[in-house]
Amino acid sequence: MMKTQPSKASIRLERKHPLAIRWMHWVNFPLIFLMIWSGLLIYWNDSDNAYHHPHAVYRVGIGGVTLVRLFPAWFWKAIHAPFHVTQGLGIHFFFMWFFALNGIAYVLFLAFSGEWRFLVPEKGSLRDAIQVTLTDLHLRKEVPPQTKYNGAQRFAYTGVILMGLGMLVSGLAIYKPTQAHWLTALLGGYEMARWEHFWLAMGFVAFFLVHVTQVVLAGWNNFRSMVSGREIRATNEPSLEAERRSW
Amino acid sequence: MQEQEDRDPKELSSADHPIGETGICSGKTAKEETRAADEQKMSGGGTAGKSEAAASIVEEQPGASGIPAPADPEASEHDAAEPEALEAGTAERTKESPAKETAGIENSDAQVLAASRRYTRRSFAVAAAAVAAGYGLYHWVESNPADEMQPWPLRRAFQSNAAISRWVFRERALAPTYPLSRARELRVNGVYGLKMALDPESYRLQVVGVQDASRRPEYTSDVTAWQYRYLDKKTMEDRGHDTKTPPRSAHTAAKMAPGSMMKQAEQRENRAGRMPRGLEEAGESRSTLPVGTGGLLLTMDDIRRLPRRELITQFKCIEGWSEIVHWAGVRMADFLEEYPPEKYDGAEPRFVYMETPDGDYYNGYDMNICRHPQTLLVTEMMGAPLTQYHGAPLRLHMPTKYGYKQIKRIGLISYNRSRPDDYWTKLGYDWYAGL
Known part of the structure; x- marks a missing residue:
């Protein structure tokens, strides 16, 4: 089909996201949702008795001053958390395997396909990321040239993979703090591991909010490419396929 | 379009x-x-x-x-x-x-x-x-028929996770221990099987399935006939609360059964034949003893004869909180040495079952985790004898399991060939609960 693409076209279809990446990306979305939701159902069990034994792990504060303990009662009610601990445990310890396997498969695919080169920050990515952020904040007009991802995206997407790894590691440290006590100790102990696990989950929520906002702003062509794999690009734009061939 | x-x-x-x-x-x-x-x-x-x-x-x-x-x-x-x-x-x-x-x-x-x-x-x-x-x-x-209050695929996942955990970790690791300065009073959480104050004089530990039990002096032909006596007075030194009740009632005496209820329960417990057991949410245990089961009746002195051990480990509740506690008592491994399980066809039973004297709370364990060197039959906490709501006179501590497996006020230890019933497992939690 592409063979019939006329040379005089001003646009072309670019293979942006490989099929495997698209599948793993979209499978990950409900999995993360399930993990965070079920995690909250489990966590409710500790917050519930805060009146009696204020828990130290999920408080926000400095030194002895506590600003807030997560979460307020209305939030728990809104997500129907009260008394669903066993549902949370069941879901969490079932879907954790799929989350882990999907993540491992994703990293392996990146490694063997070479696609990691699009994703991992490179020399100049930091400067690029700062400029992109300034542009997004309307403090700067033009963004630097990019192929698949700009510097900010490289940092964000690599960071979120590391966060996923952090979730698995801190999760194991909480799950088996006796059998894998060396790991728990490495993370600063049981309570610290729980703190890390929780705030990484909050980090995922933050990533999700920014990510969705950016996708909405980037428009349909960009979003569609995460489903169909193809993006319409101007013929004079840098080519991803050419870059892939250069690896 | x-x-x-x-x-x-x-x-x-x-x-x-x-x-x-x-x-x-x-x-x-x-x-x-x-x-x-x-x-x-x-x-x-x-x-x-x-x-x-x-x-x-x-x-x-x-x-x-x-x-x-x-x-x-x-x-x-x-x-x-x-x-x-x-x-x-x-x-x-x-x-x-x-x-x-x-x-x-x-x-x-x-x-x-x-x-x-x-x-x-x-x-x-x-x-x-x-x-x-x-x-x-x-x-x-989610919509599959429930197996002990978990859709069976999720229940199966619990069991597979347990099998993987047993295989990967071999359950040999020792939990970290801490300096005494970090130990704190353990919070009371869950008073099932403890609501009535037990008369210490009437305490006996029923042990069933011991090798050559009938040749031992502590043997009796029906351990279930032992009469536990409850004190009809408020001897509570601390007030238990359980996290599922709102704060107001946690501070009242609502947790305590009224005196009349206690009396009634005591009468039912002590009359010939057995009273209804397992009156809490999870109901009666399927592993509770049938009337007429022979076994040993041990006193606290029998237990204290075993070597005394101390341990400072972290207690972890599945609710999410954890506390470092100073424990003292005897090793379950030593107890198993002293009262070895009877073999069936040359093989040792794979499980251990424990319950409170009234049968309201009960737990099942793998035999090998009971032999873990840090599995303790606890008699003292924080340098003082156990109190009622901490399971006086004898409770279990195992840093390899969540708190809901660390039964308080043990009335029965029985060696089982089939997987014993477990209180919180019936309400949807994992039987294994291994940390």
Whole structure:
């Protein structure tokens, strides 16, 4: 089909996201949702008795001053958390395997396909990321040239993979703090591991909010490419396929 | 949308035709053309500005990225063939008016857009099917018949996770221990089987399944006939609360059964034949002893004869909290040495079952975790004898399990060949509960 693409076209279809990446990306979305939701159902069990034994792990504060303990009662009610601990445990310890396997498969695919080169920050990515952020904040007009991802995206997407790894590691440290006590100790102990696990989950929520906002702003062509794999690009734009061939 | 769908077949066929035949599409309406142009504009999407900037830079520094222009393999094949096409077309093209050339570009772009639409339709159809399948899978998992208050796929996952854990870790690791300065009073959480104060004089530990039990002096032909006595007075030194009750009632005596209730329970417990057991939420244990079961009746002195051990480990509740506690008592491993399980066909029973004297709370364990050197039959906490709500006179501590497995006020220890019933497992929690 592409063979019939006329040379005089001003646009072309670019293979942006490989099929495997698209599948793993979209499978990950409900999995993360399930993990965070079920995690909250489990966590409710500790917050519930805060009146009696204020828990130290999920408080926000400095030194002895506590600003807030997560979460307020209305939030728990809104997500129907009260008394669903066993549902949370069941879901969490079932879907954790799929989350882990999907993540491992994703990293392996990146490694063997070479696609990691699009994703991992490179020399100049930091400067690029700062400029992109300034542009997004309307403090700067033009963004630097990019192929698949700009510097900010490289940092964000690599960071979120590391966060996923952090979730698995801190999760194991909480799950088996006796059998894998060396790991728990490495993370600063049981309570610290729980703190890390929780705030990484909050980090995922933050990533999700920014990510969705950016996708909405980037428009349909960009979003569609995460489903169909193809993006319409101007013929004079840098080519991803050419870059892939250069690896 | 409708219009677009109607157009599909034409687009499909035209796209498959060679370039020269794009004239078929030249009959496009003005409306369609504007839309195509719009889509083209949109194709820049949010990055429209970016792409322009990028393009201009590429023009300025052609060798900057070292990347040639072609998009993908197919496109490059096409490019390879391009010179001829160009040559053939040059003469003609020079004669073409600029307007015609623009129309040519628009037609070509329209083909790209048509191809994009085909990919889009196909992939979104697959995506919709995948969403339906995903939802179906989740619904299937959640709506399956429950096995002890967990849909069976999730219950099965608990069991598989336990099997993996046993296999990977071998359960030999020792939990970290801490300096005494970090130990604190353990919070009371859960008072099932402890609500009435037990008369210490009436305490006996029933032990069933011990090797050559009938030859031991502590043997009795029916351990279930032992009469526990309850004190009808408020001897509570601390007030238990359980996290499932609102704060107000946690501070009242509502946790305590009224005196009359205690009396009634005591009478039922002590009369010939057995009272109803397991009056809490999870109900009666399937592993509770049938009347007439022979076994040992041990006193606290019998237990204290075993070597005394101390341990400072972290107690972890599945609710999420944890506390470092100073424990003292005897090793369960030593107890098993002193009162070894009877073998059946040369094999040792694989499980241990424990319950409170009234049968309200009960736990099942793997035999090998009971032999873990840190599994303690606890008699003292924080340097003082156990109190009522901490399970006086004897409770279990094992840093290899969550708190709900660390039964308080043990009335019975029985060696089992089949997996024993477990209080919180019946309410949806994991039987294994291994840390």
